[in-house]
Amino acid sequence: xxxxxxxxxxxxxxxxxxxxxxxxxxxxxxxxxxxxxxxxxxxxxxxxxxxxxxxxxxxxxxxxxxxxxxxxxxxxxxxxxxxxxxxxxxxxxxxxxxxxxxxxxxxxxxxxxxxxxxxxxxxxxxxxxxxxxxxxxxxxxxxxxxxxxxxxxxxxxxxxxxxxxxxxxxxxxxxxxxxxxxxxxxxxxxxxxxxxxxxxxxxxxxxxxxxxxxxxxxxxxxxxxxxxxxxxxxxxxxxxxxxxxxxxxxxxxxxxxxxxxxxxxxxxxxxxxxxxxxxxxxxxxxxxxxxxxxxxxxxxxxxxxxxxxxxxxxxxxxxxxxxxxxxxxxxxxxxxxxxxxxxxxxxxxx
Amino acid sequence: xxxxxxxxxxxxxxxxxxxxxxxxxxxxxxxxxxxxxxxxxxxxxxxxxxxxxxxxxxxxxxxxxxxxxxxxxxxxxxxxxxxxxxxxxxxxxxxxxxxxxxxxxxxxxxxxxxxxxxxxxxxxxxxxxxxxxxxxxxxxxxxxxxxxxxxxxxxxxxxxxxxxxxxxxxxxxxxxxxxxxxxxxxxxxxxxxxxxxxxxxxxxxxxxxxxxxxxxxxxxxxxxxxxxxxxxxxxxxxxxxxxxxxxxxxxxxxxxxxxxxxxxxxxxxxxxxxxxxxxxxxxxxxxxxxxxxxxxxxxxxxxxxxxxxxxxxxxxxxxxxxxxxxxxxxxxxxxxxxxxxxxxxxxxxx
Numbered sequence: 084x085x086x087x088x089x090x091x092x093x094x095x096x097x098x099x100x101x102x103x104x105x106x107x108x109x110x111x112x113x114x115x116x117x118x119x120x121x122x123x124x125x126x127x128x129x130x131x132x133x134x135x136x137x138x139x140x141x142x143x144x145x146x147x148x149x150x151x152x153x154x155x156x157x158x159x160x161x162x163x164x165x166x167x168x169x170x171x172x173x174x175x176x177x178x179x180x181x182x183x184x185x186x187x188x189x190x191x192x193x194x195x196x197x198x199x200x201x202x203x204x205x206x207x208x209x210x211x212x213x214x215x216x217x218x219x220x221x222x223x224x225x226x227x228x229x230x231x232x233x234x235x236x237x238x239x240x241x242x243x244x245x246x247x248x249x250x251x252x253x254x255x256x257x258x259x260x261x262x263x264x265x266x267x268x269x270x271x272x273x274x275x276x277x278x279x280x281x282x283x284x285x286x287x288x289x290x291x292x293x294x295x296x297x298x299x300x301x302x303x304x305x306x307x308x309x310x311x312x313x314x315x316x317x318x319x320x321x322x323x324x325x326x327x328x329x330x331x332x333x334x335x336x337x338x339x340x341x342x343x344x345x346x347x348x349x350x351x352x353x354x355x356x357x358x359x360x361x362x363x364x365x366x367x368x369x370x371x372x373x374x375x376x377x378x379x380x381x382x383x384x385x386x387x388x389x390x391x392x393x394x395x396x397x398x399x400x401x402x403x404x405x406x407x408x409x410x411x412x413x414x415x416x417x418x419x420x421x422x423x424x425x426x427x428x429x430x431x432x433x
Numbered sequence: 434x435x436x437x438x439x440x441x442x443x444x445x446x447x448x449x450x451x452x453x454x455x456x457x458x459x460x461x462x463x464x465x466x467x468x469x470x471x472x473x474x475x476x477x478x479x480x481x482x483x484x485x486x487x488x489x490x491x492x493x494x495x496x497x498x499x500x501x502x503x504x505x506x507x508x509x510x511x512x513x514x515x516x517x518x519x520x521x522x523x524x525x526x527x528x529x530x531x532x533x534x535x536x537x538x539x540x541x542x543x544x545x546x547x548x549x550x551x552x553x554x555x556x557x558x559x560x561x562x563x564x565x566x567x568x569x570x571x572x573x574x575x576x577x578x579x580x581x582x583x584x585x586x587x588x589x590x591x592x593x594x595x596x597x598x599x600x601x602x603x604x605x606x607x608x609x610x611x612x613x614x615x616x617x618x619x620x621x622x623x624x625x626x627x628x629x630x631x632x633x634x635x636x637x638x639x640x641x642x643x644x645x646x647x648x649x650x651x652x653x654x655x656x657x658x659x660x661x662x663x664x665x666x667x668x669x670x671x672x673x674x675x676x677x678x679x680x681x682x683x684x685x686x687x688x689x690x691x692x693x694x695x696x697x698x699x700x701x702x703x704x705x706x707x708x709x710x711x712x713x714x715x716x717x718x719x720x721x722x723x724x725x726x727x728x729x730x731x732x733x734x735x736x737x738x739x740x741x742x743x744x745x746x747x748x749x750x751x752x753x754x755x756x757x758x759x760x761x762x763x764x765x766x767x768x769x770x771x772x773x774x775x776x777x778x779x780x781x782x783x
Binding site: 102103373375376386387388389390391392393394397399401402403404405406407408409410412413416417419420423424427429432 | 452453723725726736737738739740741742743744747749751752753754755756757758759760762763766767769770773774777779782
């Protein structure tokens with residue numbers, strides 16, 4: 084159907100702050116971190132497919148994860164396997180360029196593969212509102228109503244109300260310190276940037292051609308060869324030349340300053356499960372542990388019983404081959420452990 | 434040889450402060466906690482057998498551990514399997530009563546099964562000096578020169594020098610607080626009570642008959658039936674009736690007040706490996722771990738790599754079925770974890 088809604092799932096990033104649960108070969112989006120029986124990318128699929136149908140979802144992942152994705156999402160028809168990671172703009176841009184060839188009036192929505200949403204009907208309603216704004220030619224984002232002065236997210240400042248019902252975006256701001264985040268909360272009208280972008284495919288590609296012309300050229304070349312025998316060779320030639328850049332920097336920031344972006348407030352229980360502190364907030368208690376003068380998070384599938392004594396806000400993650408012991412206060416620094424392992428001989432654990 | 438030296442190894446106690454390394458079925462003395470390839474009871478055997486020969490060692494353990502002991506100590510000939518734990522006095526008293534029947538002039542020395550000694554020649558020299566004092570009719574103990582104001586041990590206060598070269602014991606004191614322990618160190622002449630007692634068998638049994646006559650009667654009855662077909666039935670009748678009491682309270686304290694005890698200073702690198710703090714002081718670093726903004730002890734044979742982030746003096750112990758996470762400051766409280774497991778459904782982990 085022309086003018087349909089198409090979802091793009093960029094499944095990049097390994098989630099190093101969830102090591103040892105997440106590994107290079109088994110990144111966060113492939114994991115059932117909630118214990119629901121479905122991985123994060125499967126849950127993402129589950130909540131998008133009612134909006135798009137199976138044929139309306141395009142997933143972009145690294146070549147190393149293609150087979151795992153195909154196993155977890157047997158109904159996925161549009162999979163783009165990146166020869167190398169080039170950040171989110173090339174991934175989303177190529178998906179948009181391929182979708183627009185099938186449906187010139189397509190509206191696309193890009194949603195991370197590894198986020199969690201509580202209230203799916205509310206999420207669908209927000210997407211519908213974003214689609215309305217997108218049909219008017221804007222790039223719409225869904226901004227998360229902040230639950231606190233988090234320094235872990237970028238913020239979106241909203242402006243006046245638009246005819247679509249969405250709000251204009253005044254500006255995007257990078258991750259602030261906690262004091263600044265508190266000012267945003269006190270001020271009101273600020274939202275967390277969850278990386279959800281909804282736009283007409285032709286609109287995003289026109290912005291791309293204007294703001295990142297070289298990148299646009301490479302993506303166009305790849306898209307033109309996609310359904311031909313030349314796909315592999317053209318991809319091999321052009322992909323490494325694409326600009327490595329996030330969609331936030333390539334499009335969202337400059338377009339917002341031109342008044343071309345809208346934000347739809349989202350209040351549906353969202354988490355990026357960015358670290359073990361975030362995971363602790365959405366996890367059921369592990370049945371195989373005991374805390375004595377202690378509390379915190381015990382997780383992982385190592386099979387062992389865990390006893391924690393005398394440590395508050397402890398984080399203990401046991402897997403078959405590795406155990407992490409830290410505290411919630413240091414949850415954001417787990418990537419330092421991964422960096423240390425990278426610099427040692429234990430790259431088998433990455 | 435009459436008047437020989439005989440060693441008694443009371444192998445009781447499960448070492449709950451070393452859970453999950455030590456278990457009810459696999460107590461501390463059966464474990465190779467040093468990574469030497471020999472368990473603590475094997476190391477105890479190794480340093481006693483040069484003084485006694487294999488036939489001069491009597492080991493007392495619970496019936497549950499008899500087969501493991503026989504496996505670890507194939508040359509052990511005198512094993513007493515207790516039907517139930519009655520603390521150290523019945524165990525040592527029965528061993529003494531059995532030894533004196535084979536060698537009426539025997540000198541016996543009792544040494545814990547799960548302590549560690551660095552300098553074995555120095556230990557042998559201290560035992561020799563204790564034997565000299567014992568032959569004069571005293572109960573001699575080897576007191577450990579304190580390495581600090583520990584509150585984990587009882588103390589022995591020494592008095593005047595005796596003809597044997599040992600010092601008289603003024604008194605035994607129970608585990609003091611750290612401030613009192615510091616006063617002992619400042620004062621000098623105080624030693625840690627490591628539970629090493631050297632005495633003529635007839636002397637200890639005479640004291641026992643005088644101070645704990647009922648206990649003495651039961652042990653005498655058992656000893657008389659030991660080498661007869663009635664052993665099992667007599668043991669079953671009399672053992673449960675023995676007074677449950679430690680040798681410190683039954684004999685060492687009252688006899689010291691009568692001037693009947695001597696102490697030989699020991700300075701041979703001693704540890705009771707009483708908790709993970711003590712274990713951390715004698716352990717080689719585990720090769721399969723990394724500390725990031727952290728330090729402490731990682732041990733156990735769970736096979737997993739351990740990463741510790743942002744916790745000082747951490748203690749992480751991984752075994753096949755259980756993981757303990759605590760700090761050195763709370764090492765003495767690991768028994769609380771064991772108590773908690775006892776009160777829950779996880780008695781399989783004890």
